[in-house]
Amino acid sequence: MISSIASYSTIYVLINLAVALAIGVFMYWQQRIEATFTVRVLTGLGLGVGLGAAMHLLYGGDAATVAVITTTNAYLDIVGSGYVKLLQMIVMPLIMVSIVGAILKLKGASSVGKISALTIGTLLVTTMVAAGIGILMAKLFGLTAIGLSSTAAEVARGEYLQGTLASAKAVTLPSLLLSFIPTNPFLDLTGARKTSTIAVVIFSIFIGLSATGIAGAKPLLFASFTQFVSVAQAIIMRMVTLVLRLTPYGVFALMTMVVAESSYADILKLINFVVASYSALLLMFAVHLCLIAGAGLNPVRFAKKIFPVLAFAFTSRTSMGAIPMNVQTQTQRLGTPEGIANFAASFGATIGQNGCAGIYPAMLAIMIAPTVGIDPFTFSFIAQLIAIVTVGSIGVAGVGGGATFAALIVLSTMNLPVALAGLLISVEPLIDMGRTALNVSGAITAGTITSRVLGETNMDVFNSDAELNLDGAEKLV
Template sequence: MDTLRIIINVAVMLVLIGVLVWMQKKHISFTKRVFTGLGLGLVFGVILQLAYGAGSEVISKSTDWFNLAGRGYVGLLQMVVIPLIMVSIISAIMNLKGKQNLGKMSGLIIAILLITTAIAAAVSIVTTLTFDLKAIEIEAGEREQKRGVALEERLGTVEGKTIPQQVLDFIPTNPFADMTGARSTSTLAVVIFSAFIGVAVLGLDKKKPEQADMFRKMVEAVYGVVMRIVTLVLRLTPYGILALITNVTATTNAEEILKLIKFVGASYVALIVMFIIHLILLAIFNYNPVQYLRKVLPTLVFAFTSRSSAAAIPLNVETQTKRLGVSDGIANLSASFGATIGQNGCAGVYPAMLAIMIAPTVGIDPLSWSFILTLILVVVISSFGVAGVGGGATFASLIVLSTMNLPVALAGLLISVEPLIDMGRTALNVNGSITAGVITGKVLGENDPEVFKRNADLDTVSV
């Protein structure tokens, strides 16, 4: 009987995918297809949970099939991330001309990411204190206790590292290993390696221009191929979002969320407030927040459902360059840096909230200014090199909590609502990197205002 139900569920998913295929053939806009996929997935997921229950075997096996479209899509995006970062940054740097300056671009992007992370931490602290969140009030079951033990074991890999040692981790001692994502700092290491190649080409221009020109032609050819792959993968976005949101909705345990509804609510209040701050910053630089929001929503929806800042890099870059008018170099740098440095949600909001919640359990006054200022500083420093995939927030929290001499095991109390909160955190991470790219381009005069003013859908550009 269960087999029949699974077959029916998979058949329904195929029908929903067919609806999206029909919409594409009718040339319905990319944005509308993305939101249709989101809506259909939400409804289908709710129906599945009501029919079978979140932890049922039918849902487990059905979502396993749905993952062919959902996690498969995320996997294809992750496949193209490293090649995209490499050829895009090499191409952007080796084609720098005149007033363009790599140091200014990189420095300004990183500065904006770190400043907004500090603001995110401050917002999180205020929110946590306002909601009066305390770790001691959360009941620890067997699952939470196991998670706490696992976190303490994982702490051994990051505990005791000084700031200079953490900085040394960014150096790509083996760039080929970093291309496989071997370390949490691999994406940043690939960015650094690619930047060195780009700078080397600029130096080669003066000594051996023929070789520099030959290398440029090779990179331009590879860049064209990679961007074509990106385009092909991005066309699958509506289908990926349909499957991803169906899985999340069908498997989310409503009872566990209700137990921690206060924490979930506080988390999303902090995330929304920080998102509004992003829009205010853009408005200060003469960007219409409403028009901006319309253009970035498909990218944020994907980040929300996939929970991977790194996987969102291709769509992030495409949105910045084709919809917001940001130059290729700045877009690629901000998207790449934003996946590993200064993540406003995972490295800003979350660790600060945990620290404030846990502090009273060891006799620390969370209202102490010395504690608060130290916490914000530690959050900003610890935001370097956080992996832009699921688990990045946990890694950031381990560093922050251990540096502040707080017990890391208590972070395991929130395991049941981690996926739900992580969706919002990831969307904020990606929006933070886009904001950094747009503002940097504006300050350096690299943005094309006409592209931002256009109301063209992403379909009419490349997808």
């Protein structure tokens, strides 16, 4: 009997994988007929939702059929997580060579200072606004943790958060700023620390400034180094191009897995929080578009151009992994110079994340405060919350779990019970998808505004309908 069930499960898994393979062949055909990158990403997203929903409907019953989903997703994960890992592979080299190359062209520390100040300033201000929107949505939807029931998984999650509270409390602004300094840059190139991305940025700035410092005294050496950086940059960008070609397939696999494994009953149980969260995320995205319009750019064109990278961020739930596509989108589709694009993408992955470090911890604090007898809608509480959220958003890792770390910092600083955050574990992946997309949107917005303020935006590129250059030549919509 057991062997019979196992054989049926194997057959169903093979059928699922055959369907996935057929979809992959179809998307490859789209690439061959030169369908636009946006269309192919949208196709992967839509077909992923369709296949995932079908799998959930057919196999979401008893343990035997659920095993079919688990096994199928294990194979799809080779494509989905494999794609994300390839992107993460090229993040640090891309940041390093691009920022060094940009500084060699800028030939001065003043321009670097202006870019950094404008980019970080935009990220922090938008995070402050995001926190305010999170508070507003919590009020409008009447969110509260009072009365929420706990399952075994939620209790376990709460205990885990309580156990990690000590590490969150140990984080102070001085220690966080100190962690940005790369004591061992080779360690940071591996991405071993939460602040490794910023550390690599700082290390790259020092390399670039040191090189420009010898330009006058040793012009031949400077010319040789500039040539070396140009060659390295060309090779790294070619690697980025090769990996980004896989985006539609990665989006398809990731979306299929998420939809197939989602618990619709748990989502319905917390539907009020889900709707409130996505209302806040959409409102903050509208704020981004207003900022773009205020900078004199067409917000509709901007939204259309950044859709593919937002779709990837939505399905992969990693701001860090989105950096290569983020940079390509800014430079090839929005007309932002490489230096500014890399600064914005790098800083945006660890500083001022509008979704994970802005909206989410603010909403959690408003929900949890009444459980300990605190009125969260007093001026003093809201002012303190927004300030803590803004400062706490510095140094949040741009990978899965960054929002949890940001929430721990905010809740512990405000002396609120962190274990109650575990009550939302069942809808955490669904919410995290939207949060990550908003994080990436915030980073792109910061880069676009910085470029526009400094008068560096190539308006011909922004106003064109050019797609991402993934084949060595521009593709038009």
